[in-house]
Amino acid sequence: CGAGGSRRGGDVMPKQEKQVFRDTIQHHSKSFSFASSLIPGDARRHVEVLYTWCRRADDAIDLAPPEAQDDALAGLRAELDLIYEGGPSDDAMVVAMQDLVRRFQIPRTYPDELLEGMAMDARGVAYTEMDTLLLYCYRVAGTVGLMMSHVLGVREPEALQNAVHLGIAMQLTNICRDVREDWARGRLYIPHDLLEKHGGRALPAQLGAALSLQFQDALAKSVRDLLDLADVYYASADTGLRGLSWRAALAVRAARYIYAEIGAEVRKKNYDVFRGRAYVPKSRKYALGLKALGAAVLEVPFRTVNRFSRAPLSKALHFPGDVLILESDG
Structure with missing residues (x-):
């Protein structure tokens, strides 16, 4: 996926990664998937990235055994540090979120x-x-x-x-x-x-x-x-x-x-x-x-x-x- 800063100049996310984000919405929320399909173009992709990160974070906590949930939370907080600091990452989700929080000043x-x-x-x-x-x-x-x-x-x-x-x-x-x-x-x-x-x-x-x-x-x-x-x-x-x-x-x-x-x-x-x-x-x-x-x-x-x-x-x-x-x- 490359370094965290490698895609900041524009929306060049590979089609396969875009489809992964879209599939996540379709799998977890039929209602949200239907509504998001009404959003055009890049805006829809940005919404899908945000939803997928939120879903991934929720699953990281919800699916972890009780004794591992604190570690899962700590890992997510560290991931947020990386997202907001803009450091290099091989994780497509992190790279997409780095672009999102910078682009829209979240x-x-x-x-x-x-x-x-x-x-x-x-x-x-x-x-x-x-x-x-x-x-x-x-x-x-x-x-x-x-x-x-x-x-x-x-x-x-x-x-x-x-x-x-x-x-x-x-x-x-x-x-x-x-x-x-x-x-x-x-x-x-x-x-x-x-x-x-x-x-x-x-x-x-x-x-x-x-x-x-x-x-x-x-x-x-x-x-x-x-x-x-x-x-x-x-x-x-x-x-x-x-x-x-x-x-x-x-x-x-x-x-x-x-x-x-x-x-x-x-x-x-x-x-x-x-x-x-x-x-x-x-x-x-x-x-x-x-x-x-x-x-x-x-x-x-x-x-x-x-x-x-x-x-x-x-x-x-x-x-x-x-x-x-x-x-x-x-």
């Missing part, structure tokens, strides 16, 4: 926070309060939205907050969809204070066990509340879509519709997350893609008058002040 704090979110999983953090869950959502998904904003470009820095909110909304949706799988793995992301509100105070101590009807009801009501919260963050994300280019907004809106539809499928099951994993059929994804296209067409008059240009993004956002929606805001 603040180091974002991938650092992403790794901290993965460390929360490795440590088995107990989500006793909603604020802890929102911190987790910011770290593992909101930061990805921020990095994607640097890659895709936004009209004004204020749109960064909307990007964070979309990431948080999507992660809340994922958590609600995956309760059954996480439960079997001994993980519970639903905040304990929310469970207690619905009579499920003893639920965390039951992890992995069969649930009584009482606890199933508490879990269902908690999932309902989390999906309602996700809707608040989706609504904020919607207000920032005009801050993207037309094609980028089309792709992001399609992803937003598809992820929100996962939440709608959970609702159709009356929030009973143990009845099977909610998913969006391919035919429905195409329909939601058309819905996103319709919304994009309605924006044409605005975009004709207000031509898109990238704003400089010099200030990094930080949790919680730049990120959370306060109750008074909603």
